[in-house]
Amino acid sequence: MVTGKNTYILAIISSILLIPVSADMANAESVPEWIKNNALWYGQGIISETEFLNAIKFLIENDIIVLENPQEVITQVTEAVILIPNGNFDVTSAGFYTPLNLEIPPDTIVIWANEDSVPHNIQSQDEFGKITDLFNSPPLNTGDRFEFTFEEEGVYNYYCSFHPWRVGLVTVK
Ligand SMILES: [Cu+2]
Structure with missing residues (x-):
């Protein structure tokens, strides 16, 4: 019983x-x-x-x-990669950032990887194209990477100051 x-x-x-x-x-x-x-x-x-x-x-x-x-589980961070593809420097090519609009949850480390044949940089800007000081990479040579951790929700714009026609988005939600 x-x-x-x-x-x-x-x-x-x-x-x-x-x-x-x-x-x-x-x-x-x-x-x-x-x-x-x-x-x-x-x-x-x-x-x-x-x-x-x-x-x-x-x-x-x-x-x-x-x-x-439990603390380890809560603070676990994930990573996401944005490729700067070959031909990205060329205004006439389709070498867009891949993905062009990266969607991630908060506390994700984003890594830009330059796979193009020339240097690029990654510069944060606001929705009107004005430079912000959130993140700013040094020149990235072929094979170089730059990372930034997005902690808060929002839509983040960035571009390359060497090739200002190249713009991308990171959406944190
Ligand atoms: Cu560039």
């Missing part, structure tokens, strides 16, 4: 197992005997809920249950 308390223990253990844990968790031998007894005693009503939860706390504090660091 499953008592209320046993059901509660099962719920706690189930919820612990749903938390991403490292492979060390599988090593049941590292769970001290007194904790296994605590689970039994809790089920039998011999010890209190607080004492039982303290046993689980012990497992976490002693790295027997290893929780993934």
